[in-house]
Amino acid sequence: MKLEKINLPEYVLAQILETAFQWFVVVDKESNITYINEDYCKFLEIKREDAMGKPVNEVIENTRMHEVVQSGEEHIASAHYIKGTYMLANRIPIKVNGEIVGAFGSVVFRDLHDWHHLSSHVKQTLEKINVHAMPTEENQYRLGDIKGSSQTIRSIKETIQMIAPSDLPVLLQGESGTGKEMFAQSIHYLSDRSDKPLIKVNCAAIPADLLEVELFGQGRSATSTERQGRIHLVNGGTLFLDDIGSLPLPVQVKLLRLLNDGEVESVHSHKTEKVNIRLICSTNQPLTELIEVGQFRKDLYYRIQAITLRIPPLRERMEDFSEITSFMFHEAISKAGKRNMVFAEETLRVLHSYHWPGNIRELQNVIQAAVYLTNGETIYPDALPPQVKQQIHYYSPSSRTLAESLEEVEKKILSETLQVCTNKREAAAVLGLSKSTFYEKLKKYEL
Structure with missing residues (x-):
């Protein structure tokens, strides 16, 4: 189709450029910005x-638009790190009569999470269509599945997007x-390995004498048959060693x-x-x-700790408690096939005042049990459970020292x-106690 036959009014073109999902920028042959849409400016x-x-490099962080003007080579779905996150961008040279007069750039996916989420969704759909594909039994978690908006959680999520x-x-x-x-799964599904296996090995759950074979496999011998280990199976993907x-x-030594x-x-x-492989521990x-x-x-520790993420206990992120509780509650009543259930205000106060030594997992189990134990x-x-609902006993000087x-309280x-x-x-x-201190206290209180 010839462009002169399109005859789109100028206001239509302007509306397309301003309201499209993508962000746009156009530079001239000197790499100076001649157009940028309002959404991109807001970002x-x-x-x-x-x-x-x-100059475009004074406005857009880590831009490569000037390189496209100089080389005349287009960049398609190129990773662009900007303002703490990765995005996918297209950069196309603009030519008139064979001469480069500028370049056009657009951000296709505004962060890699959007891209990987879409990619993963497509792959899962195709797997369901394929009659030979077996559905996974484990839950697959993405970054958006981690609930909470506290500063600590936001900071961890931002770090995950970067690494x-x-x-x-x-x-x-x-x-x-x-x-x-x-968090481990979120890292994997945001990485370029998202279409490869993610295999978890619980180091504490497998007997020590079997763990080496489980990880590294076993060669053929007079007393054993050949078998592949988890590391062979995860080749190209991510190995998650829980409780390393x-x-x-x-x-x-072999892991190092x-x-x-x-x-x-x-x-x-x-x-x-x-x-x-990529290792997450x-x-x-x-x-x-x-x-x-x-x-x-010590040498293995230094090899794996360069990027360390401290996941806070629930008691240190109580500002997230309501959001987490609400999500788990609606998930539990959905699985139980119940409707219109609510927490009494007193119940919410009890839940919020408990110190949750078992953290998110304990909270989830308590909510699920409460849903099934309630008829109304x-x-x-x-x-x-008794440990959650028991009342706080206040100190009375007349009754004890x-x-x-x-x-x-310690007991x-x-x-x-x-x-x-x-x-x-x-x-x-x-x-947060050493083993010796912990056992001394157990002996003291006969626990």
Whole structure:
């Protein structure tokens, strides 16, 4: 179609450029801005009249428009890091009679999360259509699934958007139940490996004598058959080592070699194989404490901790509590097939005043149980577990000394923590106590 036959009025073209989803910029052969739409100016926090006529690299961070003008080569779906996030941009040279007179740029996806979310949705749809594809049994979490708008959570999300496109190892540090796996999955699905496997290995759940084979595989021998390990299966994708502090020292040596050389050697095999993985680790206790007692290698720690994200416990982000509770509540009543359920005001006060040693996971379990234990439409405190709904006992000088009151509170906290943690080691980590101090207190209170 010839352009002269289109005959679009100028106001129509202007409306298209101003209201389209994309952001637009046009530069001349000197790389000065001759047009930029208002939405782009709002994002850049600049007035359009101040941007017009200026060199494009003075207005748009990390721009490469001037390179397109100079080289005449187009950039299609090129990653553009701007204002703390990655975007996908197109940059096209403008030619008249074979001569470059400027360039046209547009932001197609305003951040890589939009792109990966769309890509992942398409892949999942295709998998459902394919009769040979088996649906995944595990939940797949994206960054938007992490609820909360506190400054701490916003900062973690911003960091994830910055580091996800890289292949750098990431260490997630936080108490049990804080949702570290959700953050690990968010990193994977924002990365260029999102179409490759994400495999989780719980280092504490697999016996130490089996963990090496589980990770690195096993070569053929007189007593064993050949099998691939998780590292072979995740090649090209992301390996998530949950509770890496439980990894035996000999396995730590092999993991360090994998990170340094990109090579894996199976048990009972002297042959090395090249693999390409991204490593994400989690721990519910400071690895520096394990280094001090000789249970974790210092060189491995330095290799995995360059990017460390501390996931805060629920008690430190109570400004997010209402949003998290509301989301979990509506999810629970939907799964239970119930409608029009609400929390009584008293129930919400009890939930908010509890200290949640088991964090998000404990909150989710409590809400799910309360939904199923309630026959009517209103959830009252009697549907909550004993450790959550029990009343606070105030100190009375006439009944006990201050030391006795403090000991009573300490014993109560220890007892409640043991109820929600899977083992004593985890309970000690949740309370921020060393193993020796924790066991001394258990002995003191006969717990």
